[in-house]
Amino acid sequence: xxxxxxxxxxxxxxxxxxxxxxxxxxxxxxxxxxxxxxxxxxxxxxxxxxxxxxxxxxxxxxxxxxxxxxxxxxxxxxxxxxxxxxxxxxxxxxxxxxxxxxxxxxxxxxxxxxxxxxxxxxxxxxxxxxxxxxxxxxxxxxxxxxxxxxxxxxxxxxxxxxxxxxxxxxxxxxxxxxxxxxxxxxxxxxxxxxxxxxxxx
Amino acid sequence: xxxxxxxxxxxxxxxxxxxxxxxxxxxxxxxxxxxxxxxxxxxxxxxxxxxxxxxxxxxxxxxxxxxxxxxxxxxxxxxxxxxxxxxxxxxxxxxxxxxxxxxxxxxxxxxxxxxxxxxxxxxxxxxxxxxxxxxxxxxxxxxxxxxxxxxxxxxxxxxxxxxxxxxxxxxxxxxxxxxxxxxxxxxxxxxxxxxxxxxxx
Numbered sequence: 001x002x003x004x005x006x007x008x009x010x011x012x013x014x015x016x017x018x019x020x021x022x023x024x025x026x027x028x029x030x031x032x033x034x035x036x037x038x039x040x041x042x043x044x045x046x047x048x049x050x051x052x053x054x055x056x057x058x059x060x061x062x063x064x065x066x067x068x069x070x071x072x073x074x075x076x077x078x079x080x081x082x083x084x085x086x087x088x089x090x091x092x093x094x095x096x097x098x099x100x101x102x103x104x105x106x107x108x109x110x111x112x113x114x115x116x117x118x119x120x121x122x123x124x125x126x127x128x129x130x131x132x133x134x135x136x137x138x139x140x141x142x143x144x145x146x147x148x149x150x151x152x153x154x155x156x157x158x159x160x161x162x163x164x165x166x167x168x169x170x171x172x173x174x175x176x177x178x179x180x181x182x183x184x185x186x187x188x189x190x191x192x193x194x195x196x197x198x199x200x201x
Numbered sequence: 202x203x204x205x206x207x208x209x210x211x212x213x214x215x216x217x218x219x220x221x222x223x224x225x226x227x228x229x230x231x232x233x234x235x236x237x238x239x240x241x242x243x244x245x246x247x248x249x250x251x252x253x254x255x256x257x258x259x260x261x262x263x264x265x266x267x268x269x270x271x272x273x274x275x276x277x278x279x280x281x282x283x284x285x286x287x288x289x290x291x292x293x294x295x296x297x298x299x300x301x302x303x304x305x306x307x308x309x310x311x312x313x314x315x316x317x318x319x320x321x322x323x324x325x326x327x328x329x330x331x332x333x334x335x336x337x338x339x340x341x342x343x344x345x346x347x348x349x350x351x352x353x354x355x356x357x358x359x360x361x362x363x364x365x366x367x368x369x370x371x372x373x374x375x376x377x378x379x380x381x382x383x384x385x386x387x388x389x390x391x392x393x394x395x396x397x398x399x400x401x402x
Contacts, residue, residue: 091285
């Protein structure tokens, strides 16, 4: 398939890129820095150098799948970029059925065993003050996406804990209840996310 | 004051434009069609011809106030443009305190006497099927705006009933409860809205 990966040099993006290439897909990495991208993805990588806010309908519709793996700078008060990037991508794809576009939503859709969004307890926890901005804005991004009925979008909430690591096998839950391993810990590696995502694609 | 009016040839926009000019403000009409705009606003009108999605930060920051009076085409399934326009305008104004930007939200924030949003009963009414799209999307626009803490924005919900008409005096309610006249009818004219808006500006 023809797949575009936005933010292809990030932690998630580069793992997804490699998994997609390994499976023989025709993959284009959308990046901002050509030299850095060649270092990360190799000289053979097919690159499109552009800022996300400059992308147009014509840039994305040649693809069957777009994966938005764009991150935002760590720290406070930058999480709004998740909403702005999603709003721009949705706008340029209004009234299309292809590409199918994937958004990474952090923990946005994850529910606890009682069916309550985890974000509600995070917000109440005073110690979340330094990091709540990004997951909170990803929840708003998720709510925004839920208003969108004329774009073929998919949202993915990786896990309560997500970081770099190899592919070892994954469990998928479409009901949004957060998953925990046999020792009671949430755990998802970038390798397992990439595998799950490419299986879905 | 330096005021920009987006959608200055629409029903609300042209009345707001005239009220602002009459009060001696330095008003620029942002429009798409120069010839049509001169017919509506006069040959002396200061025009900026541009599509809203092409506007940049530099286009808006010279103004102290921006009024978004952009409408969307009547009919079903075009209301999403309210969200897309708001998202674009907010994006280009992130991390600014000036201009102060006004959004017209239809009935989005209006509550009934029990404090319930009118939109909830509209949605349940099967006869709303042909017109619910626009007010529903304006509610989503309002929810989106409520996530925005780094732009100086104001939302205005005119009234349950709003249409062209002269200025005769108005009542303002900042608590979002919908207002009704002495005969129990909701009623707001474009002239009264423009007066209230310019008083607030």
